[in-house]
Amino acid sequence: MPFWLCLVIGAVVGGIVVGIMLSQLHTVRPNNAAADYVIRDSFRVTMQDETFLGKTTNRTPRMQQQQQPPHQGGPSQHP
């Protein structure tokens, strides 16, 4: 694993740790839903249906390098 990748993973872990610690200081958060106030057993689904509308299929060529000889190194040029 190259050093830069180790550094990136380290920075992400460091960011997560500090983010969790900072979130502990922030406790005033809005409550955007009203799930605590749903009357028990009041939720009833009286209609549920599904209609198939159509489908689409996309195909993409598989990776070409499996069929090509191994890369020899050096710069490559694209037309």
Next chain:
Amino acid sequence: MADMMEYKCPACGGKLEFSSTEQQMKCPFCDSVFDVATLQSYDEALAAAPESDMSWESEAGSEWEQGEADSMRVYHCQSCGGEVIADETTAASKCPYCDAPVIMTGQLAGELKPDLVIPFKLDKEAAKKALLQHMEGKPLLPKIFKSENHIDEIKGVYVPVWLFDAGVEAQIHYRATKVRRWSDQQFDYVETSTFAVRRGGNIAFEHVPVDGSAKMDDTMMEALEPYNFAEAVPFQTAYLSGYLADKYDTDAEASVARANDRIRQSTLNAFLQTVRGYDTVNTEHDSIRLEHGEAKYALYPVWLLNTSWNGTKYTFAMNGQTGKFVGDLPSNKGKAWGIFFGVTAAVTAVLYVISMLLQSGQ
């Protein structure tokens, strides 16, 4: 046929065209193909879906009875302009919200009487203890904040809230997809099937609270939830003894929008959970209609603690019934950076050493 030209692709939203070779509607953008009759009924169902109606009938609060409000005093805050109420035995000297001096302006008159009150269950000592616990186990809280800050004043305040009850009838249209992937020797295939999904039904809410005080931070009141409404009792002035009570300055009509937002969000969440087995689900149209929407006026108990540190005011609040404690704390930015760099360096070193060992072992 002119109507058909107006159809939009349920998969990507592009304008569909009729394909004479396939005798079906085809999207020129994503190549999806749809049956004409199915599209027609799908569009008709969407067009026939009822519009949302979230209107309320509010008769919250009642008039004070003869002599009932005589013992109540009104105090005016000279700083934030707020007015709080206390009974004649409770002296109020400072505003519970901004800590500025308050002056008595007279007796209570003309305001609505609350329908209900949840009485305080926890005392001032419990609030002090909760603040200390609130500051425990937080590595980024400056140590000096704990030692230097002192609570200027702790006030027990009955905060006015509007409580909304409503039944909801909902009809929601979703566009959902199932994705199937496979490969052969030459190609990778992705097949996306598109479905129109409908859900309809009912759900009921009771006592959805919305802060009726402009001075009390709405977000802080929501953070203090939930209150146990089973312990609410009909309002009597006796419950105010020893506490302050805020007068509502945001009426029920102005609070409806927030109640609607919360009810709507919970309704959408509840129905969305019933749409299973798809890879993607997007809401196309929803119709949420309230039935028997009613509002009540109540007082909820809150302990407010104000403190200042480094020239910044910090307000904490405790649910006077359940003890839930909230309040944002300052952070030690230098320590935060130190921990960030420390963890980054440690993880980087460990990963690099492991990768070196693995490489040398090969």
